[in-house]
Amino acid sequence: MANATSNITRPTIKSWGFVLMVLFFIGLCGTYRKNFMKEPTVQSAQPPYTILNRTFTSEGACEAKRNFMFVKVHKAGSTTANCIFQRFGYEHNLTFVLPVIRSDVGWPNLLRQEDFIPSADGTYNVLVDHTVYNRQLLDHLMPPDTMYIAILRQPLSHLRSVFNSYHLVKKMRGLQRSDPVASFIKSPDQFHVPYVKALSHTREPYTLAKNYMAYDLGFPLGLSDSQSSIDEYIETLSREIDLVLILEHMAESLVLLRRMMCWTLKDILYNVAPKNLKKYKKTPMSTALLKQHRRWSNVDYQLYDHFNATLWQKIQREGADFPHEVRHFQNVLNQTAIFCTKAIMKVPKIELNLTAGKLTIPKTTWHEEFDIDSTLCLKLKMEWHDWSHVLKKTHKMPPNLSSGFRRAISMTNTRVLDKSLLLNIFHVD
Numbered sequence: 529m530a531n532a533t534s535n536i537t538r539p540t541i542k543s544w545g546f547v548l549m550v551l552f553f554i555g556l557c558g559t560y561r562k563n564f565m566k567e568p569t570v571q572s573a574q575p576p577y578t579i580l581n582r583t584f585t586s587e588g589a590c591e592a593k594r595n596f597m598f599v600k601v602h603k604a605g606s607t608t609a610n611c612i613f614q615r616f617g618y619e620h621n622l623t624f625v626l627p628v629i630r631s632d633v634g635w636p637n638l639l640r641q642e643d644f645i646p647s648a649d650g651t652y653n654v655l656v657d658h659t660v661y662n663r664q665l666l667d668h669l670m671p672p673d674t675m676y677i678a679i680l681r682q683p684l685s686h687l688r689s690v691f692n693s694y695h696l697v698k699k700m701r702g703l704q705r706s707d708p709v710a711s712f713i714k715s716p717d718q719f720h721v722p723y724v725k726a727l728s729h730t731r732e733p734y735t736l737a738k739n740y741m742a743y744d745l746g747f748p749l750g751l752s753d754s755q756s757s758i759d760e761y762i763e764t765l766s767r768e769i770d771l772v773l774i775l776e777h778m779a780e781s782l783v784l785l786r787r788m789m790c791w792t793l794k795d796i797l798y799n800v801a802p803k804n805l806k807k808y809k810k811t812p813m814s815t816a817l818l819k820q821h822r823r824w825s826n827v828d829y830q831l832y833d834h835f836n837a838t839l840w841q842k843i844q845r846e847g848a849d850f851p852h853e854v855r856h857f858q859n860v861l862n863q864t865a866i867f868c869t870k871a872i873m874k875v876p877k878i879e880l881n882l883t884a885g886k887l888t889i890p891k892t893t894w895h896e897e898f899d900i901d902s903t904l905c906l907k908l909k910m911e912w913h914d915w916s917h918v919l920k921k922t923h924k925m926p927p928n929l930s931s932g933f934r935r936a937i938s939m940t941n942t943r944v945l946d947k948s949l950l951l952n953i954f955h956v957d
């Protein structure tokens with residue numbers, strides 16, 4: 529840990545207020561930096577070592593990346609990826625930027641220093657909770673070699689998820705009950721609440737049912753009608769974000785992530801049972817309505833189309849063994865799920881089944897042999913709340929931490945873990 533952070537030189541957060549003011553005006557005027565270099569030309573690289581920012585030691589082994597930021601886009605299936613990142617950070621003793629309030633690091637506003645819990649040495653490796661992506665601010669907080677990762681979901685499927693999670697049927701009066709999402713898309717202006725202000729701590733307006741993914745990615749929604757602003761923003765993001773995961777192609781996205789980060793297959797395992805599963809009615813939508821939604825959430829669709837296309841371009845460049853690794857990964861996920869149903873007992877409370885032994889995954893061209901045991905099964909089962917609790921309890925804090933931050937740390941709770949598991953597995957209370 530000490531080694532990982534000591535060699536990081538990063539600007540201290542000195543002129544924070546000034547930066548915020550500058551950003552405010554930048555946001556206000558809607559101007560962007562235009563002075564970007566051209567995107568590096570894509571060579572028909574030989575797999576697997578020539579692309580995706582991988583660095584290799586003299587032995588040819590690749591060095592795992594430990595500094596990363598995940599733009600946790602709301603309702604885009606980011607929970608799965610988030611738990612992978614939290615687990616990786618925990619296992620590698622990394623320092624997280626941890627939210628003071630719920631899972632929001634400043635969101636829906638721009639990040640401020642009082643939105644996260646300080647760390648002992650003032651440096652951070654990982655940020656994975658909700659924050660509005662703003663590269664200038666993040667550059668002041670994260671190390672220079674931070675890898676930036678985001679996630680996107682097919683916008684109609686995303687809208688359905690938003691409808692369910694935020695109970696929009698109750699909030700938008702007059703929607704047809706038989707198919708509220710279609711009814712909304714037919715005449716969105718009639719129902720849409722243009723800007724939402726949350727009950728607490730919010731000044732920036734955001735919106736739920738239009739370009740909501742773009743908001744999390746830092747696009748100023750007031751510019752949604754300006755095609756040149758959208759083009760420019762997408763160009764900027766594709767230069768700044770190292771990998772955008774696509775929910776509809778999660779296995780491919782994660783294998784790409786693994787290769788880009790030089791992580792192991794074990795690192796990207798997850799609980800295949802979706803955590804935020806909520807059922808919603810799914811009736812096929814007419815072509816006309818699909819087109820209408822595309823016009824309505826125009827920025828989200830363009831982001832999605834662009835980054836799905838670039839995901840597949842990246843996959844192409846990975847070479848012939850990529851689909852084999854994806855299939856292998858799915859197979860391991862499958863075996864893990866089956867093993868873990870036995871390795872964890874659920875009645876009356878969650879406990880490890882110590883007689884379950886372990887599942888050994890033999891060495892392949894992509895990884896060494898590794899074991900899956902009941903402790904790993906438990907870690908895969910843990911939800912965001914559990915990880916957040918553990919990470920807050922193990923966070924290395926400055927000695928003079930103010931009482932407000934101390935309160936934030938004491939106010940967490942867990943979903944899956946109980947006191948004895950917290951103590952026995954994580955040595956925290």
Ligand SMILES: *[C@@H]1O[C@H](CO)[C@@H](O)[C@H](O)[C@H]1NC(C)=O
Binds near residue numbers: 672676
């Ligand atoms: C990734 O590689 C590109 C092109 O080689 C480079 O411009 C960029 O700075 C690298 N990103 C990181 C995080 O190292």
Ligand SMILES: *[C@@H]1O[C@H](CO)[C@@H](O)[C@H](O)[C@H]1NC(C)=O
Binds near residue numbers: 529619620
């Ligand atoms: C993390 O810290 C623990 C306890 O200090 C140590 O045993 C472990 O080896 C560390 N892990 C890594 C990956 O550095």
Ligand SMILES: *[C@@H]1O[C@H](CO)[C@@H](O)[C@H](O)[C@H]1NC(C)=O
Binds near residue numbers: 682836
């Ligand atoms: C993403 O792009 C690929 C390659 O063009 C395409 O086959 C796939 O259908 C797209 N995925 C979605 C969900 O649109």
Ligand SMILES: *[C@@H]1O[C@H](CO)[C@@H](O)[C@H](O)[C@H]1NC(C)=O
Binds near residue numbers: 800863865866
């Ligand atoms: C695991 O794979 C088997 C056969 O390939 C399949 O029938 C089963 O549905 C899969 N189970 C899970 C949990 O994905």
Ligand SMILES: *[C@@H]1O[C@H](CO)[C@@H](O)[C@H](O)[C@H]1NC(C)=O
Binds near residue numbers: 872883884
């Ligand atoms: C514990 O694991 C053993 C060995 O796999 C299995 O036979 C047993 O049914 C498991 N116990 C429970 C309660 O799942």
Ligand SMILES: *[C@@H]1O[C@H](CO)[C@@H](O)[C@H](O)[C@H]1NC(C)=O
Binds near residue numbers: 926928929930
């Ligand atoms: C805590 O100590 C550090 C270093 O001594 C100092 O920079 C910081 O202002 C202090 N914070 C508080 C809240 O007193």
